[in-house]
Amino acid sequence: xxxxxxxxxxxxxxxxxxxxxxxxxxxxxxxxxxxxxxxxxxxxxxxxxxxxxxxxxxxxxxxxxxxxxxxxxxxxxxxxxxxxxxxxxxxxxxxxxxxxxxxxxxxxxxxxxxxxxxxxxxxxxxxxxxxxxxxxxxxxxxxxxxxxxxxxxxxxxxxxxxxxxxxxxxxxxxxxxxxxxxxxxxxxxxxxxxxxxxxxxxxxxxxxxxxxxxxxxxxxxxxxxxxxxxxxxxxxxxxxxxxxxxxxxxxxxxxxxxxxxxxxxxxxxxx
Amino acid sequence: xxxxxxxxxxxxxxxxxxxxxxxxxxxxxxxxxxxxxxxxxxxxxxxxxxxxxxxxxxxxxxxxxxxxxxxxxxxxxxxxxxxxxxxxxxxxxxxxxxxxxxxxxxxxxxxxxxxxxxxxxxxxxxxxxxxxxxxxxxxxxxxxxxxxxxxxxxxxxxxxxxxxxxxxxxxxxxxxxxxxxxxxxxxxxxxxxxxxxxxxxxxxxxxxxxxxxxxxxxxxxxxxxxxxxxxxxxxxxxxxxxxxxxxxxxxxxxxxxxxxxxxxxxxxxxxxxxxxxxxxxxxxxxxxxxxxxxxxxxxxxxxxxxxxxxxxxxxxxxxx
Numbered sequence: 138x139x140x141x142x143x144x145x146x147x148x149x150x151x152x153x154x155x156x157x158x159x160x161x162x163x164x165x166x167x168x169x170x171x172x173x174x175x176x177x178x179x180x181x182x183x184x185x186x187x188x189x190x191x192x193x194x195x196x197x198x199x200x201x202x203x204x205x206x207x208x209x210x211x212x213x214x215x216x217x218x219x220x221x222x223x224x225x226x227x228x229x230x231x232x233x234x235x236x237x238x239x240x241x242x243x244x245x246x247x248x249x250x251x252x253x254x255x256x257x258x259x260x261x262x263x264x265x266x267x268x269x270x271x272x273x274x275x276x277x278x279x280x281x282x283x284x285x286x287x288x289x290x291x292x293x294x295x296x297x298x299x300x301x302x303x304x305x306x307x308x309x310x311x312x313x314x315x316x317x318x319x320x321x322x323x324x325x326x327x328x329x330x331x332x333x334x335x336x337x338x339x340x341x342x343x344x345x346x347x348x349x350x351x352x353x354x355x356x357x358x359x360x361x362x363x364x365x366x367x368x369x370x371x372x373x374x375x376x377x378x379x380x381x382x383x384x385x386x387x388x389x390x391x392x393x394x395x396x397x398x399x400x401x402x403x404x405x406x407x408x
Numbered sequence: 409x410x411x412x413x414x415x416x417x418x419x420x421x422x423x424x425x426x427x428x429x430x431x432x433x434x435x436x437x438x439x440x441x442x443x444x445x446x447x448x449x450x451x452x453x454x455x456x457x458x459x460x461x462x463x464x465x466x467x468x469x470x471x472x473x474x475x476x477x478x479x480x481x482x483x484x485x486x487x488x489x490x491x492x493x494x495x496x497x498x499x500x501x502x503x504x505x506x507x508x509x510x511x512x513x514x515x516x517x518x519x520x521x522x523x524x525x526x527x528x529x530x531x532x533x534x535x536x537x538x539x540x541x542x543x544x545x546x547x548x549x550x551x552x553x554x555x556x557x558x559x560x561x562x563x564x565x566x567x568x569x570x571x572x573x574x575x576x577x578x579x580x581x582x583x584x585x586x587x588x589x590x591x592x593x594x595x596x597x598x599x600x601x602x603x604x605x606x607x608x609x610x611x612x613x614x615x616x617x618x619x620x621x622x623x624x625x626x627x628x629x630x631x632x633x634x635x636x637x638x639x640x641x642x643x644x645x646x647x648x649x650x651x652x653x654x655x656x657x658x659x660x661x662x663x664x665x666x667x668x669x670x671x672x673x674x675x676x677x678x679x680x681x682x683x684x685x686x687x688x689x690x691x692x693x694x695x696x697x698x699x700x701x702x703x704x705x706x707x708x709x710x711x712x713x714x715x716x717x718x719x720x721x722x723x724x725x726x727x728x
Contacts, residue, residue, distance in 0.1 A: 154518070161515040165504070172503045239499035243560065246463060247516040248488040405467065 155250030159257060162249070166231055166261030176230055180223035181269045184216040185276055191215075192280050195339060210284075213277040214365035215338060217270055217298040218358065222329040224269050225305025227262040229313030229322035236317035255310065255400055262306040263299055270298035284369045293368045301361055301385045305329070307392025314399040332358045341366070360384045414477060416441045416568050416600035417462065421471035423624075424457050431457040432624045434471060439617075441567075444594045444601040446611035448712075449621035450720055455604040456496060458621070459572045462602070463493045476567040476600075489517065492561035496572040496604075498553045502546025506537050506556040509545065510563060517564040531559040535589075551582030558589065569593065571603035575610060587614055612712040622720050636710045639718050642682040643669055644691060646702035654678050657700050664694060682707070 170176050188209075196208035235241035244254050274282070274291055284290035309325045316322075335352040336359045337345055345353055353359045364381020367374055417439040424432045432454040439445040447455045460466035462475055464484035472479060478486035500509060510531055514524025532538045535555045545553055554574065561569060571590070575583040591614065593599040605611050611618050612632050619629040628635060648654040654676040661680055662668055666687075669679035682688055688707060695702065 157518070158516050161512055165501075165508075165512055168508075169501070169503060235501065238502055239495060239497055240501040242465065242495055243493075243499040244516070245465065246488055246493050247513070248485045248518075249516050 155253040158247075158249040159253050159260070162244075162253060162257035163260045163264075166258045167264060169231055169234065170227065170261055170265050173230075173234070176227050177265060177269075180220050180226075181272060183223065184220045184269075184273055187219070188212055188216040188273065188276060188280070191339065207281055207283070209277050209280050209282045210369045211339070211341060211366060213274065213282060214294065214362055214369070215333065216273055217294065217365060218301065218362055219330070219333055220269050220273060221266065221298050221302035222305045222333075223326050224266045225262065225302045226309045226322050226326050227265055228258040228306040229309030229311075229325065230319065231258040231261070232310060232313035233317055233319045233322055236313075251400055251404060255314070255396055259303070259306045259310055259396075262310075263303055266302040266306070267295060267299050270295045270302075282369070286373070290368050294365055297361070297365050297368060297381070297385070300382075301388065304385060304388030304390075304392040307389070307396045311392065311395035311399040314396070314403055329358070332356055333362075336362055357384055357387075414441075415439055415474075416443070417445075417473075417475055417602060419462070419471060419473040422458070422461060422468050422473050423470040424454075424461055424466060425469040430624055432461070435624075435626055437619065437626065437629070439600055439602055441600050442594055442598040443616045444590065444603070444614050446615035446618040447602065447604045447621060448608065448611055448618055448716055448720065449604075452623075453621040453720070454624040455621055456572055457624075459493075459570050459602070459604060462487075463491060463570050464488055489564060490566055491568045491570060492564065492566035493570045494554075494557050494561045494572065494574050496576065498545075498550075498557050500545045500553060500557060500560070503544055505542045505544055506532065506548075506559070507541045509556065509560055513560050513563040519563075527563055531562060535559045550577045551579060551585075554578055554582065554586065558586070562593075566599065568600045568602070571601060573604055573606060575605070575607060583610070590614055608712040608716055618712070620716065620719050628715075628719050632712050632715075635715045635719075636712065639710070639715045641710055641714065642688075643679050643708040644682055644688050645669075645674070645677055645679040645706045645708065646691075646695070647674055647704045648676045648678070648700070649703055651676055653700055656698070657695055657702075660694065660698055660700070661691065666691065 191212045192209055195212070232241065235244065245251065274295055278291075305325065309322050312325055313322045335349070336342075336356045337353055342353060342359065342363055360380035361384050362381070364378045367377035367381075415438040417437065419435050419437045422432065422435040422437075423430065435454075435458060447458060449455050457466065461468045462473055462480060464480050464487050468481060472481070474480070475487045476490035478484075478490065480487050504512075507528055510528035511521075511524045514527050515521065519527060532541050535558070537552070537555055537559065540548055540552055545556055548556070554577075558574070569590075574590075575586055578586065587610070590601055590603070594601050601614075603611075603614070615632060617629065617631050618635065619626050620635075621627070628639070630638070646657065648657060657678045658668060661678065667681040667683060669681060680687075680691060692702075692705075
């Protein structure tokens with residue numbers, strides 16, 4: 138090992154702007170995702186698999202019940218919803234990986250604002266989620282998706298997935314930051330996954346009856362699912378879209394509050 | 409910074425409580441600029457908690473601490489800019505390469521991309537890390553990872569460097585390399601180093617001063633040689649040609665009030681504790697005047713380990 142030179146004249150650098158560090162930190166989180174294929178591919182492949190199976194098995198039944206309707210309009214939003222909360226675990230898993238390797242402590246020892254250290258994995262998760270939603274929507278197009286409003290509907294449904302998923306990213310990030318435990322992060326998905334079956338999972342909401350209709354009424358995932366389906370049908374109906382947007386916003390606010398609490402706690406108790 | 413007037417690290421009554429115990433009581437400590445200071449202590453004595461407080465990873469429960477002139481509680485951002493830290497165990501993303509880690513660290517320390525690239529090249533060269541600069545650190549040896557870890561800690565050209573058991577898990581050659589680097593940083597670049605270690609030889613070799621922590625309290629702080637002189641025992645061992653001569657010497661010295669060391673270190677050997685300066689010469693004269701001549705003699709100097717064992721591991725209040 139040769140002698141390291143320190144620039145005695147330069148001294149330590151000036152106080153960094155945390156927003157300026159956000160780019161490099163997000164790029165690093167994205168690289169981590171690319172180097173951990175399971176983070177990228179598992180949510181995507183799971184959703185794609187179910188979309189192909191559901192479409193293949195149930196489209197003929199639905200066609201008989203509602204002549205002229207396309208089953209992909211029903212099943213694609215469901216698969217995007219599933220992707221939003223399974224892909225949402227990305228940020229939490231990135232935190233868990235960093236805490237496990239000790240690199241989390243190294244990052245916290247830099248002068249960058251800690252909000253930036255939290256925001257970077259979430260932003261990387263948003264990019265990954267957008268890519269996953271775009272890929273699934275592309276698969277939907279191959280399976281016959283043809284929204285009446287065309288490209289705006291496609292952009293809108295991808296954006297809706299990202300909006301909904303950002304709340305889950307923050308929730309999973311908070312759990313990852315709080316526990317440093319991979320299983321705990323996975324439990325966020327486990328909470329929401331069953332909920333996606335107690336709603337109008339395979340058929341439009343108005344075709345449900347009995348106790349399942351009541352379950353769908355109180356299920357918080359029903360409004361966003363209905364809103365996403367509404368985006369694929371013309372004209373866009375404010376009555377369908379607004380409740381879904383409000384639920385997505387509520388999840389986002391809850392996720393942000395949980396992330397803030399986890400950050401505050403970790404700062405107080407130490408890394 | 410006025411090196412003489414302002415210590416690089418100063419703590420006054422610094423302490424930290426956890427739910428079920430107090431890890432550090434009231435620590436008063438000063439480390440001067442360019443000094444290498446070692447914190448020694450058994451497991452659970454509060455070394456790592458002290459480092460975590462000084463590096464802003466953990467908020468103190470009481471007291472104040474300044475690092476490079478900045479208060480760790482009120483101005484943690486400045487502390488993080490002026491202090492480099494090598495944590496216990498490597499703190500690196502195993503999927504990233506040394507080059508990526510160094511460049512990112514530069515950006516997080518507000519270097520421009522160009523400056524970060526230049527600093528990265530400089531450190532890779534300095535630490536002989538160019539050959540494995542693009543290998544994910546998870547695939548490097550322990551010694552290589554430690555070098556990358558130290559290089560990352562030096563990106564912002566810190567005034568103060570904290571090393572928490574930096575050589576744990578390193579082979580002897582890598583350990584010596586790291587010692588050389590630490591010496592150079594302190595001697596040539598005026599970097600203040602505070603290190604914790606379980607290796608007493610390391611502290612003896614590297615540190616200008618050492619502090620010994622026991623149960624969260626600093627029970628001694630001085631240069632290693634001063635602690636040895638103060639606490640450690642020197643022993644004179646004389647070896648005679650037969651058992652009879654050894655027995656006569658033992659009786660004579662006991663009668664003179666010398667403290668005989670009871671453990672038999674070698675056949676026909678007599679060992680006494682040298683309790684005062686010049687005791688070795690007096691002993692030889694006493695024996696010679698009685699016609700007793702030793703075939704060989706050795707003087708065992710105290711080691712830092714003796715000091716450590718006596719101060720840190722004996723029951724509280726029993727230490728000299």
